[in-house]
Amino acid sequence: MIIQSIFFYIFSFIAIVSAIMVTVSRNTVHSVFFLILDFVSISCLFIMGGAEFLGMIMLIVYVGAVAVLFLFVVMMLNVAQQENAWFQSKKSKEKTSSHIPIGFLISVIIFFELIIVVGGWKFKPELSTDLNLSLSIGETNTHSIGSVLYTDYIHLFQISGMILLVSMIGAIVLTYQKREGLKRQSYFKQISRERDTSIEIVDVEKNKGVKIDA
Amino acid sequence: MTNLNFIYSELTLAFSIMLLLIIGVFKKKSSSLIYNLSILTLLIIFILSLSLFGKNSTSLFINSYKIDYLSTFMKGLLYLSGIFVMLSSTRYLILFQIFKIEYPILLLSSILGMSIMISSNDLIVFYMGLELQSLALYVLASFKRENPLSAESGLKYFVLSALSSGLLLYGCSLIYGYAGSTNFDIISSNINSVNYGLTLGIVFILVGLAFKISAVPFHMWAPDVYQGSPTSVTIFFAILPKIAALTVFIRFLYIPFINLIDQWQVIIIFLSIASMIFGAVAAIGQKNLKRLMAYSSISHMGFALAGLAVGTNEGIQSSITYMSLYVIMNLSFFSSLFMLKINQKYYETIDDLSGLSKNHPMLSLAMLVSLFSLAGIPPLAGFFAKFYIFMAVIEQEMYFLAIVGLLSTVVAAFYYLRIIKTIYFDEEKQKYDKDHNLGLKLSLILSTLIIATYFIYPSGLISIISKIIII
Numbered sequence: 180m181i182i183q184s185i186f187f188y189i190f191s192f193i194a195i196v197s198a199i200m201v202t203v204s205r206n207t208v209h210s211v212f213f214l215i216l217d218f219v220s221i222s223c224l225f226i227m228g229g230a231e232f233l234g235m236i237m238l239i240v241y242v243g244a245v246a247v248l249f250l251f252v253v254m255m256l257n258v259a260q261q262e263n264a265w266f267q268s269k270k271s272k273e274k275t276s277s278h279i280p281i282g283f284l285i286s287v288i289i290f291f292e293l294i295i296v297v298g299g300w301k302f303k304p305e306l307s308t309d310l311n312l313s314l315s316i317g318e319t320n321t322h323s324i325g326s327v328l329y330t331d332y333i334h335l336f337q338i339s340g341m342i343l344l345v346s347m348i349g350a351i352v353l354t355y356q357k358r359e360g361l362k363r364q365s366y367f368k369q370i371s372r373e374r375d376t377s378i379e380i381v382d383v384e385k386n387k388g389v390k391i392d393a
Numbered sequence: 394m395t396n397l398n399f400i401y402s403e404l405t406l407a408f409s410i411m412l413l414l415i416i417g418v419f420k421k422k423s424s425s426l427i428y429n430l431s432i433l434t435l436l437i438i439f440i441l442s443l444s445l446f447g448k449n450s451t452s453l454f455i456n457s458y459k460i461d462y463l464s465t466f467m468k469g470l471l472y473l474s475g476i477f478v479m480l481s482s483t484r485y486l487i488l489f490q491i492f493k494i495e496y497p498i499l500l501l502s503s504i505l506g507m508s509i510m511i512s513s514n515d516l517i518v519f520y521m522g523l524e525l526q527s528l529a530l531y532v533l534a535s536f537k538r539e540n541p542l543s544a545e546s547g548l549k550y551f552v553l554s555a556l557s558s559g560l561l562l563y564g565c566s567l568i569y570g571y572a573g574s575t576n577f578d579i580i581s582s583n584i585n586s587v588n589y590g591l592t593l594g595i596v597f598i599l600v601g602l603a604f605k606i607s608a609v610p611f612h613m614w615a616p617d618v619y620q621g622s623p624t625s626v627t628i629f630f631a632i633l634p635k636i637a638a639l640t641v642f643i644r645f646l647y648i649p650f651i652n653l654i655d656q657w658q659v660i661i662i663f664l665s666i667a668s669m670i671f672g673a674v675a676a677i678g679q680k681n682l683k684r685l686m687a688y689s690s691i692s693h694m695g696f697a698l699a700g701l702a703v704g705t706n707e708g709i710q711s712s713i714t715y716m717s718l719y720v721i722m723n724l725s726f727f728s729s730l731f732m733l734k735i736n737q738k739y740y741e742t743i744d745d746l747s748g749l750s751k752n753h754p755m756l757s758l759a760m761l762v763s764l765f766s767l768a769g770i771p772p773l774a775g776f777f778a779k780f781y782i783f784m785a786v787i788e789q790e791m792y793f794l795a796i797v798g799l800l801s802t803v804v805a806a807f808y809y810l811r812i813i814k815t816i817y818f819d820e821e822k823q824k825y826d827k828d829h830n831l832g833l834k835l836s837l838i839l840s841t842l843i844i845a846t847y848f849i850y851p852s853g854l855i856s857i858i859s860k861i862i863i864i
Contacts, residue, residue, distance in 0.1 A: 334454045338509060338521040341407060342528060345502045348414070349532035352495045 187227060194220040207253050215246045232320035396453050399445065399460040402438035402468065403512075406505045409434040410498055417494030424492050431497035432479050435504070439472040456576055457515035459644075463861045464512045466713070467640045471511065474632050474720050475504050477840070480832030481728045482625030488737055489623055491536050499536075500629065503529035507637035514648070516565045516575040519641060523561075523605070526634060527554050533629065534622040546621025553614045554604065561601025567594030572649075580649035592656045598645065599660055605638040606694045607687075609667035616679075619687035624739065627683050628727040631690050632720050635697075639716050642701055643709055647863045654704050661702040666797050668695030673804040682730060682741050685808065686723070689767060692805055693719050699798055700782045703789045710858050711781035717854060718766075718778040718847070725763035725840035731833055732756055733825055740825075743812055748821030756825075757816050759841045766844045768809035769802050774847035 197216040204210050218241040225234035318326075328336055383389055397404075413427050413434075420426070442465060450461030479500065486492040506525030513519035531554070535547020565575070571590040572580040584591065600611060607615035619627050646657060672692025679685040697719070700712030732753075733740040750757040766775035779802065786795045847854075 331455050334458060335517060335521055337407075338518075338525060341410075341502060341505065342521070342525050344411075344414075345499065345525060345528050345532075348495055348498060348502075349528065352493070352499075352532055353535060353538055 459514035481836040542621035557604035564597025616687040665698035669801040673801040711785040728837035747819040772848040
């Protein structure tokens with residue numbers, strides 16, 4: 180148990196510190212790196228808590244997709260050098276943003292909300308006994324999620340599929356532009372090229388060179 | 394899966410969306426084919442949903458998807474109005490250069506989301522349906538993306554709708570936390586006493602729903618989105634999402650939270666009164682007809698909500714009747730709006746209507762009928778719609794609501810009558826084209842005829858709707 184709690188504190192510490200660093204680091208790219216670190220340590224906490232499927236999904240979705248996307252966007256926008264300051268200084272004429280005090284205030288509020296939530300949980304033990312979860316120990320998370328997701332909640336699964344389809348269609352409709360004069364690749368044309376349409380045998384006279392009509 | 398025949402219409406819709414998408418990808422220049430096939434699909438699922446009439450109510454997927462008389466009626470109304478919306482806007486889409494294969498597919502997926510919403514008996518299913526329909530609507534609103542107004546309306550709708558979805562989800566989580574389930578029936582049996590957490594959850598969900606039907610004070614998006622989107626999308630916005638959201642309103646208020654009626658009745662009354670007054674007053678200064686219709690729809694939603702605030706079966710039925718007639722009136726008005734075009738250009742301000750009666754007597758007559766009906770002047774359908782609402786409200790002795798409703802009707806009559814005055818008594822300005830496609834003519838003639846002749850046989854609709862018994 181001691182080892183487990185040591186690990187727990189290590190991961191939690193890293194998670195908290197990196198979450199703080201996301202907001203205070205001066206370089207936006209560094210912020211995204213810290214965000215990734217935060218996601219990773221939280222997914223470690225999930226795995227330690229026995230929710231290995233959730234932890235892995237967190238790794239794949241947030242670290243693998245969302246955070247990397249953030250990184251690309253940040254690097255493309257070239258806002259890496261934007262200065263973050265705690266307070267807007269009137270002396271310096273550099274570009275500074277004053278997001279931090281507001282962000283800090285909100286995080287303090289969220290922190291107190293969390294205390295309330297956890298406190299409420301602690302002083303209301305009947306909440307946890309009310310849960311009539313039928314978890315069997317022998318099954319893995321993935322197995323037990325799958326066994327309800329594809330049976331009892333199959334309609335929700337299918338509807339989410341439709342939602343994803345619609346979002347894909349929407350993204351294509353709103354961004355795809357058919358431009359004139361664009362040279363496109365046509366696999367069919369490329370493959371169906373034959374020797375006699377593409378190669379020409381030219382008799383070359385001596386000392387005169389070749390003139391090919393283009 | 395023994396009860397699969399109850400969801401044949403949704404299944405057909407989902408499969409045809411995918412099939413049409415495949416046809417559109419592999420067949421060149423197939424926009425017209427896909428558009429017609431989509432109308433055919435809607436017709437087929439309309440017939441399929443009609444076949445469910447009179448069957449006993451069933452619930453599927455561990456009681457989270459309910460097929461009862463309410464859902465069957467609302468789905469029938471939804472599919473039918475979908476057919477007419479699509480029929481009336483063909484020519485507009487071609488001239489406006491948005492006749493792409495994705496357009497009907499997005500419409501169909503939005504309708505699929507709405508029919509899921511209508512049948513939902515569970516917070517999660519309801520939310521998924523809501524997301525499916527609104528995701529398609531965001532894209533539709535900004536479909537003419539070269540037009541800055543259209544792009545703006547899409548973005549505005551997206552941002553505000555995402556915010557309201559967030560509030561709604563928060564409400565769902567509160568209700569799940571305090572009632573222990575997301576299923577409407579289980580929530581209903583778990584609620585024993587008034588609980589402020591639950592009330593807060595109801596408030597948040599009502600905010601999200603009120604946003605979807607653009608009730609005051611969550612109406613800010615409606616005028617801009619109505620004006621900015623292509624008219625073919627505006628007519629869709631004005632009709633179909635309201636049908637779905639009203640059904641969810643009924644189901645959400647009257648199945649899980651009927652015992653907490655004291656808690657939510659005040660909210661609904663407030664939403665209703667605010668929408669009626671604001672919709673009537675704010676429309677006075679409008680010059681753009683689409684914008685004016687946005688305010689008019691806000692005011693009409695206020696009336697529909699007044700029926701829901703009553704808390705009796707009569708109230709619900711009057712609200713559903715109101716909604717059905719509202720759909721027909723809006724269809725008629727927007728169909729006549731589609732007829733105001735010269736060559737490639739569509740006109741949509743009140744000034745463009747000036748002196749319309751000299752050159753286009755039939756079109757003016759149709760507009761006269763639909764506008765009189767929207768204003769609620771007897772013997773047209775709009776009068777009966779308002780009459781049922783007031784009757785239900787007065788029966789429960791909620792006189793204040795009735796008085797405010799009547800007063801706002803008087804104010805609203807001003808701007809409808811002003812349009813009629815412009816049509817009939819102002820100087821004539823321009824001649825509009827007369828070559829309209831058959832679908833547009835059909836939808837205009839049918840809807841106008843229904844409005845004008847509703848008083849001959851009003852019991853037809855009433856006898857169908859009076860079978861909807863919720864409480």
